[in-house]
Amino acid sequence: MPATIIVGTQWGDEGKGRFTDLFAKEMHLVVRYQGGHNAGHTLVVDGETFALQLIPSGVLYSHITPVIGNGVVVDPKVLLDEVSMLEERGVDCSKLKVSGNAHLILPYHQLIDRVTERHLGKNALGTTKRGIGPAYADKAARVGIRVQDLYDPKMFREKLTLVLKDKAPMLAKVYNQLSPTVDEIADVYLNDLAPRLEPYVADTVNLVHEALEAGQHVLFEGAQATFLDLDHGTYPFVTSSNPIAGGAGPGAGVGPRHIDRVIGVAKAYVTRVGAGPFPTELFDETGAAIVERGHEFGTNTGRQRRPGWFDAVMLRHAVRLNSLSELAITKLDVLDAFDEVKVCVAYEVDGKRLRHLPDNQSVLHRVTPVYETFPGWGGDLSGATEPGDLPVRVHDYVAFLQDQVGVPIRLLGVGPGRDQYVQLRA
Ligand code: GDP
Ligand code: IMO
Ligand code: MG
Numbered sequence: 001m002p003a004t005i006i007v008g009t010q011w012g013d014e015g016k017g018r019f020t021d022l023f024a025k026e027m028h029l030v031v032r033y034q035g036g037h038n039a040g041h042t043l044v045v046d047g048e049t050f051a052l053q054l055i056p057s058g059v060l061y062s063h064i065t066p067v068i069g070n071g072v073v074v075d076p077k078v079l080l081d082e083v084s085m086l087e088e089r090g091v092d093c094s095k096l097k098v099s100g101n102a103h104l105i106l107p108y109h110q111l112i113d114r115v116t117e118r119h120l121g122k123n124a125l126g127t128t129k130r131g132i133g134p135a136y137a138d139k140a141a142r143v144g145i146r147v148q149d150l151y152d153p154k155m156f157r158e159k160l161t162l163v164l165k166d167k168a169p170m171l172a173k174v175y176n177q178l179s180p181t182v183d184e185i186a187d188v189y190l191n192d193l194a195p196r197l198e199p200y201v202a203d204t205v206n207l208v209h210e211a212l213e214a215g216q217h218v219l220f221e222g223a224q225a226t227f228l229d230l231d232h233g234t235y236p237f238v239t240s241s242n243p244i245a246g247g248a249g250p251g252a253g254v255g256p257r258h259i260d261r262v263i264g265v266a267k268a269y270v271t272r273v274g275a276g277p278f279p280t281e282l283f284d285e286t287g288a289a290i291v292e293r294g295h296e297f298g299t300n301t302g303r304q305r306r307p308g309w310f311d312a313v314m315l316r317h318a319v320r321l322n323s324l325s326e327l328a329i330t331k332l333d334v335l336d337a338f339d340e341v342k343v344c345v346a347y348e349v350d351g352k353r354l355r356h357l358p359d360n361q362s363v364l365h366r367v368t369p370v371y372e373t374f375p376g377w378g379g380d381l382s383g384a385t386e387p388g389d390l391p392v393r394v395h396d397y398v399a400f401l402q403d404q405v406g407v408p409i410r411l412l413g414v415g416p417g418r419d420q421y422v423q424l425r426a
Contacts, residue, residue, distance in 0.1 A: 002215075002217050002218070002260055002261075003212060003217070003218045003219075003220065003254065003258045003259050003260060003261075004023065004027075004217070004218070004219050004220070004259070004260070004261040004262070004263060005219075005220040005222065005245045005248050005259055005261070005262045005263070005322075006019060006020050006023065006219065006220070006221055006222055006263050006265060007222040007225070007226065007243065007244060007245050007262060007263070007264055007265070007318075007322050007324075008222055008223075008224060008225025008226060008228075008243060008264075008265055009225060009226050009264040009265060009266045009314070009315055009318035009319075009322070009324070009327070010225055010226070010227060010266055010267060010270050010271070010272075010311075010314060010315075010318075011225055011227050011228055011270065011271065011272035011273070011276075011278075012224050012225040012228055012271075012272075012273065013040070013267075013271055013273070013296075013298070013299065013305065014225065014265040014266055014267050014330060015265055015267065015328075015330030015331065015413055016041060016057070016221065016222060016223070016225075016265045017041025017042050017043055017052060017057040017221075018041075018042065018043055018044070018057075018330070018413065018416065018418070019263070019265055019328050019330070019411065019413070020041070020056070020057035020058060020219065020221045021043045021045070021057045021058065021060060021418060022411075022418060022421065023219055023263070024057065024058030024060075024061050024064050024219060025061065026217060027058060027064065027217040027218065027219040028063070028064070028065065028211055028216035028217050028218065029058075029064070029065045029066075029067055029207070029208065029211050029216065029217075029218045029219065030056040030057065030058030030059075030064055030065075030066055030067065030218075030219045030220075030221055031056060031067040031068075031069050031204070031208060031218060031219065031220050031221065031248075031252050032054070032056050032067070032068050032069055032072050032220075032221050032223060033069045033071045033072070033220050033221075033222070033247055033248045033251030033252040034069075034071045034072060034222070034223060034224070034241035034242060034243055034247045034251045035072060035073070035132070035223030035224050035239065035241050035243065036053075036054065036072055036073040036074065036075065036105060036130060036131075036132050036135070036223075037053035037054050037075055037078045037079075037105075037128075037130050037132075037300070038053075038127070038128040038130045038132045038223070038224070038239060038300065039052075039053055039054070039223035039224065039300065040052070040053060040298060040299025040300030040301075041053075041057050041221075041223070041299070042299050042416065043057060043060060043418070044416040044417045044418065045060060045417070045418045046418075047417075048089075049416075050086070050089070050091075051299050051300075052082065053078060053082060053300060054068060054072070054074065054075075054078060054079045054082055055068075055079070055082050055083070055086065055093065055096065056068070056221050057221055058219065058221075059086065059091060059093060059096070060091060062092060064095070065095045065096075065097060065207070065211075066093070066095065066096050066097070067096075067097045067098075067099075067204050067207060067208065067252075068096070068097065068098040068099060068102060068204070069099050069102070069204055069208075069251050069252035069253070070099040070101035070102050070204065070205070070251065070252070070253065071102070071241065071242075071247065071250055071251020071252060072099070072102050072251070073102065073103050073104070073105050073131075073132060073135040073136060073139075073241075074098060074102045074103070074104055074105060074147060075104070075105040075110075075130070075131070076104065076147075076150075076189070076193040076194075076196075076197050077188075077193060078105075079098070079197070080193065080196050080197065083096065083200075094199075096200045097200060097201075097202040097204055097207060098147060098197065098200045098201050098202065098204070099147065099201075099202070099203075099204040099205070100146065100147045100148035100151075100201050100202070100203070101146055101147070101148065101204075101205075102146065102147050103135055103136075103138070103139045103144040103145070103146055103147075104135070104144070104145050104146065104147060104149075104150070104189075105130070105131045105132070105135045106131075106135070106145065106160075106185060106189070107180045107185060108134075108163075108164070108167050108171070108179050108180065108185075109131030109132075109134040109135045109138070110129065110130060110131035110134075111131075111171065111177060111179065111180075112131070112134040112167070112171070113127055113129050113130065113131045113132070113133060113134050114129050115171070115175040115177055116134075116175075117129060119174075119175065124275065125236060125237055125274060125275055125276075126237075126273065126274025126275045126276075126303075127274065128274075128300060128301050129301075132239060132240055132241075133239070133240040135240075136240035136241060137240065138163070143159075143162065143163050143166075145159050145160065145163070147197070147201055148201070150189060150190065150193070150194035150197065150198075151194065151198070151201075153186070153190050156186065156189070156190060157182060157186055160182045160185060160186065161182050164179060164181070164182055167179055168181075204252070204253070205252070205253035208252055208253060208254060209253075209254075212254075212258055218254075218258075220245075220248040220252060220254075220259075222243045222244075222245070222247070222248075223243060224239045224241070224243040225243055226243065226244055226264075226314075226317075226318040226321055226322060227314060227318075228243060229241075229242055229243050229244045229247075229321075230242055231244075232244060232321050234276045234277050234361065234364065235361065237274065237275050237276025237277070238276075244321050244322050245259070245262045245321075245322040245323065245324075246321075246322075261325050261326070262322050262323055262324050262325050262326075263324070263325070263326055263327070263328055263410075264315075264318055264319070264322060264324040264326070264327045264328070264407070265327075265328050265330060266310070266315060266318075266327060266328075266329055266330070267294075267310075267329070267330050267331045268310060268329050268330065268331050268332045268334065268335055268341075269290055269294075269307060269308065269309055269310050269331070269334070269335065270307070270308045270309065270310060270311055270314070271290075271294070271296050271305035271306060271307055271308070272305065272306045272308075273298050273301070273303050273304075273305050273306070274303075277361070277364050277365050278306060278308055279308075279311060279313075279344065279347060279364065279367050279368075279369050280308035280309040280310070280311045280344045280369045281306055281307070281308040282307050282308050282309065286338070287306075287307040287308070288307075289337065289338070290307040290334060291304060291305065291307050293334045293336075293337060294307070294331055294334040309341075309342040309343065309344055309369070309371065310342075310343045310344065310401065311344045311369070312343055312344060312345050312401070312404035312405055313344060313345075313346060313347055313354065313355065313356065313357055314357065315327075315404070315405045316355070316356060316357075316404070316405060316406065317356065317357040319405060319406055319407050324407050325407065325408075326407055326408045326409070326410045327402075327405060327407050327408070327409045327410065328409070328410060328411035328412075328413070329398070329401065329409055329411070329412050329413065330412075330413030331413055332381055332394070332412050332413060332414055333380070333381045333382045333413075333414045333415050333420075335376070336376075336377070336378075336379065336380055336381055336382075337376075338376045339375070339376045339378075340373050340374060340375055340376055341373070341374045341375075341376055341397060342371040342372070342373050342374070343371065343372050343374070343397075343400065343401065343404065344369040344370065344371055345370055345371070345372050345404055346369075346370040347367035347368065347369060347370065348367065348368045348369075348370055349363055349366055349367045349368065350366075353370065354367065372400070374393070374396070374397050374400070375393060376393070377391040377393040377394050377397075378391075379391055381394065381414040381415075382414050382415040382420060383414075384412075384414050384422050385419070385421075385422060386422065387422060387423075387424055389422065390412075390422060398412065398424070408424075408425060409424060410423065410424055410425050411423055411424065412424065
């Protein structure tokens with residue numbers, strides 16, 4: 001029952017999509033278990049770039065069944081548009097499956113996301129404004145509407161009527177916004193989107209277990225990342241789901257005994273989009289150079305990502321939270337141009353040195369990173385394909401990271417292309 005999870009170990013955009021695509025070659029199913037179209041996963045194959053939001057990153061292979069699990073929040077219009085975009089580019093999406101238990105993102109979720117962010121002013125979280133938080137809030141409050149409800153029009157309308165009884169006056173009175181009506185939403189969702197989505201709707205829990213029972217390989221693709229996790233991230237500057245590896249349990253319906261590999265993906269530095277604490281953040285020209293060389297602008301929203309040095313304290317915590325079996329490091333090539341490269345090995349606060357992440361968030365806001373500095377390698381890594389192609393200084397740097405983090409580093413990304421990586425061990 002070989003199942004693998006790929007998970008982001010920082011604040012997102014680590015390159016999960018490109019390594020999911022790489023591992024998908026050996027898999028049968030690729031399953032998204034949380035998040036929604038707040039994700040942006042980029043694949044670059046033969047010079048062509050694909051930016052995916054909802055469809056699992058294995059979709060480019062014809063042998064893969066891409067699965068959207070029950071834990072994902074689905075905007076059906078975005079999903080169907082993504083299918084059209086891919087099919088226009090020659091990618092067959094006919095095997096796509098979407099859980100009937102996945103919750104829907106409805107127009108009022110996006111409206112609430114937008115107006116509540118505006119209302120927060122300088123305290124805004126910097127969400128993607130896709131309606132993700134409000135949709136998960138409704139799921140937890142047990143007033144969510146699921147994909148399966150699209151196929152019971154009476155129930156869909158009843159649930160919608162109940163929800164809008166609360167939300168419409170709240171939107172009008174607190175935020176001065178007009179909510180779409182039951183008829184307006186039902187017209188689009190029931191008459192247009194539901195029939196087009198229907199061919200993809202499936203019992204995805206059964207599908208995953210049939211695959212596992214048949215000895216097929218299943219890859220669970222995390223979106224967002226460990227420090228955006230609702231429980232373990234830098235709350236409240238988090239997303240509203242559980243991206244950590246354990247999230248695959250509720251989000252796809254698998255127990256922990258099925259999982260035999262958990263691959264963490266980390267950038268050779270750190271980026272973050274949106275607000276929240278970031279101990280190794282760089283505000284100087286080195287940060288600007290990382291942004292420029294790494295093209296650090298959101299795949300999804302186009303916002304500039306905040307840059308910083310690699311943080312081994314965070315990574316040690318990510319190893320624990322996800323029980324990582326190994327690590328893949330991306331964007332090593334972005335550091336090619338630097339004279340020196342830094343790694344945060346500990347934090348200092350109130351005269352104490354911390355090797356592990358403080359439990360108290362207000363402490364995290366006050367820590368000073370302790371850095372170890374490495375000489376740059378002064379060479380272009382982007383053509384490297386074998387460990388022997390890498391300068392000794394790169395091997396030293398990677399060995400140091402591995403020692404700091406405590407799990408094997410198996411893969412190094414040296415460019416965005418599918419083949420631009422070096423495998424350090426089998
Ligand atoms: P994800 O959300 O974790 O899938 O990551 P994104 O796709 O949002 O962001 C990662 C960005 O870095 C994308 O533009 C990728 O094409 C790019 N990328 C991934 N790995 C590498 C790498 O090793 N080197 C370089 N230069 N770019 C990479
Ligand atoms: P991938 O899968 C980076 C961030 C947002 C914001 C916070 C909450 O591409 O790595 P939300 O819209 O989820 O309520 O926003 O989470 N965020 C991401 N940052 N990569 C992502 O996805 C993200 N998805 C959400 O910027 O700070
Ligand atoms: Mg991304």
